[in-house]
Amino acid sequence: MAESRKTYEDFIDVLWTFESSIDSSKQAYYDINWNTEVVDSYPKVTFPGRVVRDPNTGKPIQEEHLTIKEYFTSIGIADLYDPKQPTHDWKKIQAAVTNYLGFIGFQFQESDLQVLGYYNFETESIHGQTYPKHYVDVPVTHWEHGVTEYLETDPEVVAKPTVVTDTVRYVDENFTGKHGISSVADFKNPDKHIFIIKDHFVNKHNGIKTGLAKFGKTIDDFLGTEVTWDGLNPPVTPPPGGRSNNVVITMSGLLAGAHLRGAEGVVSMLIYGKNPADESGTYLLQYVQDYAGYDTPFDKNQ
Structure with missing residues (x-):
């Protein structure tokens, strides 16, 4: 059968x-x-x-x-x-669902919605200069002594100077109205949330494709190949949760990995053998492995 x-x-x-x-x-x-x-x-x-x-x-x-x-x-x-x-x-x-950091539903943060045109960042003026203001995954040491926001200027952390907050903080007025999503309540409507999910994966696919192109590579160059938990950086032995050491690269796995750590995280794995983790310590490769083998709109036979 x-x-x-x-x-x-x-x-x-x-x-x-x-x-x-x-x-x-x-x-x-x-x-x-x-x-x-x-x-x-x-x-x-x-x-x-x-x-x-x-x-x-x-x-x-x-x-x-x-x-x-x-x-x-x-x-x-x-x-x-x-x-x-x-x-x-x-x-x-x-x-x-709103997690402890303010991620909502499919676990979206402000930057996920902003890049897709659903949301505009808050802004804050400091000494006459206006900066975008939103959550960024940074070391928790930034939040010592009760600090909940600070100005980050390191280009390795943010694309441009940003007031970084320790949690995601959606504001109704900052939703753009795309697909009728004009508030947090609209965002939590599952019939509208799905628009964002599907746009999100189009964006992640494009990001992976563009990122690999900078190295003269395509996604097809990696589909069907294998990586290993103990062969990436950092090496993880044994793999978490009893997972097998060998992981086959599939389109759906890459999309899931990009959801966790961004298209740039997936590119860093494929090109440099890196295996970054999120704020909770979940490795990118876990998503690549756990969500492998599903059909996607980006498969050649679709």
Whole structure:
């Protein structure tokens, strides 16, 4: 019997489930443990999207032994889930998830929306000079002593001088109205959120293609080839979660990796053998491996 194809819609669904941390197949688990402490730990927040940091280190302070209700409250979806109800609008719930850093839904930050034309950065004037203001992944030491924003000028960190904030902070007035998305509430509408997801992957595909072209390479040069966990920088042995050491490069895997660490992260892996990780310590190669083998609109046979 022929193996069923893994569609692009499947790819989006499974990645969205992972990114949001909300899985419809776990409804019984959520219901049974609504008031039971089954979540080992999660960063403490003053409200969804606003992490509480240790003033001495800048690291998020962890809350331990949370119930499902407490966890759902921390990520902003407790009001959308009733354990007494037999069914739920899972996509609505997934689109509304706000993690401790303020990433929403498919785990988008301001820069994801800005590059796609859905959002304009906030700005801040310092000594008569106006700078864009938004979240950037920087070492947590920047957030020691209660600092929540600072002016970053290093071109290795930001393309141009930017007021970097320690969390994502969406402002309704800064949404452009593209595809009818004019507010955070619109952004959390799953029927509109999907527009951003699909535009996002077009952008990531183009970014990978353009980045490789600078080295005289194409995506096709790498599809079907293998990389290894212990052969990249940093080498990871054994691979996390019992994964196999050898990873086959596929289009969907590259798109997922670009979602995690940007098109430039994927290019750095393919060209220089790098394996960057995100703020939570998740390696790019994990996404390349876990989301391999799905159909995409960018495959030659599509």
